[in-house]
Amino acid sequence: MSEAEFLVSGATGHTGGAAIDELLKMGRRVRAYVRSDGERAAALRARGVDIAVGDFTDIDRIRAAMEGIRSAYFLHPIAPGIIGATAYFAQAAKEAGVTAIVNMSQISARREAKSHAAQDHWVAERVFDWSGVATTHLRPTFFADWLVYPHLGKDIWARKKIEFPFGNGRHAPIASEDQGRVIAHILANPKGHEGKTYTLHGPVEMNHTEIAAAMSKVLGAKIEYAPTSIEEFKQNMEQVLKFPPFLVQHLVEVAQNYRDGIFAGTNDNVEKITGTPALSVPAFIEKYRHVFVGQGR
Template identity: 25%
Template sequence: MTILVIGATGNVGSEVVAQLVKRGADVRALVRDPAKAKVPAGVAVARGDLLDVDSLRSAISGISTLFLVNGVVADEFTQALIALNVAREAGIERIVYLSVIHSDLYVNVPHFAGKFGVERMIEQTGLNATILRPAYFINNDVGIKDVITGHGIYPMPIGSKGLAMVDIRDVGEIAAIELVRRERASMPLPLDRINVVGPDTLTGEDVAAVWTEVLGRAIAFPGNDTAGFEQNSRQFMPNWMALDMRLMAECFITEGMVPDAGDVERLTKLLGRPLRSYRDFASEIAALA
């Protein structure tokens, strides 16, 4: 019985693969270029692309369980639907799909709306799946550490409603736990949704205060300039993606990413340990500086 990980070399997928190997699972990794893929020993590699149906059919052949994560790309929605339809065609009845929290609320944000459409497809076609709905990844802030340490500001316009930021390592472990649970069940398990959140719901001011404490000097939160955020983002991503990120930030401000009652307790029980906090992450980054 084999678990196929689509997106196996990405930030989340690589964590999922590592956690599955740790749990003794038989893992197959879908990658674009096997010659460049770095996967743990014992992991089988299948060459494929989410827009290449034949390669997907080959990769999915003989597997029992599927993990699907899509990158934020212009055709993300199409890629996800193709992958799930190929899995459905192959009779795969054990699936874990990585969506996003509040996909139903962030209705004008392209990569949120796309994931919500995928959730609807899963539900309405009767696929047996766990839909994981993570909040903002703490680890995204690795990309702004130089701004924080060099300019003394936390630049993300995340507002004052609060985000229950989650560590990618926790996301990967929870995904692996769910994959193994479905893989080892005597029969396909029914649809389930899990909000994957961190232990604290933090505002922009809260995050700046964490960095102030960790670094031992004042770090400011300059506010919620989403237009400026879009312009800065265009320096290192396509303009369509920069707009997507701006729209997401505007929903951070209006909606937040607040967990439901019991979410933290459910995840803590699932992991058998406390969730990693933003302060844990900031302390790790500061120690490497």
């Protein structure tokens, strides 16, 4: 393997990919931990990224990927297995002499969470804390990317409606690319971030009626917020989207959390850590206009 300084898991996903982009801009040497050496891994390799192949069930592969690394990013999907994966990742990091970990958690992570995934994230945070490897926990609110994910953005544009079960709850949407910049900056300069937990928000707290109005203004078409019930949301995930039961259970519970205000708030953590403010909803929608209307930026 090359003399990479930083290990990024979830490297072909949204936050991991954005973290790699930022680290490469900094001129840093990066290793990506990927599940398969396919086209997306090849694209990273072509950009000078070292590739390590494995998953979170094999501590020996994780340990090999950690060789020579000084800071590592941990991202686990919303799926069973995060606690064991965290233990393997932390132990491998400790054996390899890694000095800092950035852990992607979630804003609803807490001991009493009804979501199995959210409770597991809280326990995973504790495992990293026990490990002795200095860890920074990131707890983002809902991603702005929810508005542009393939099965959502096209549907919003087709129906001219945002149909979520969030009532009149509020949050400040945070773009995955802004999270990636935070991850990269902490990986590159972890001093002062050790043991910290950062909630990550966009710059303006909004409800979905306000989000729809902002989208309407940018896209030049009337988009409405049409709130659904949590039960309708659940049925759509099960019957139409075919989400796995673990993910459905999580999203049902966080929908109620959202209504209860757990995802609310705003701060300037992105700007404090990276030196650049987080994208607002209008700026985000303008940047990804092509998702809705088939045009370039």
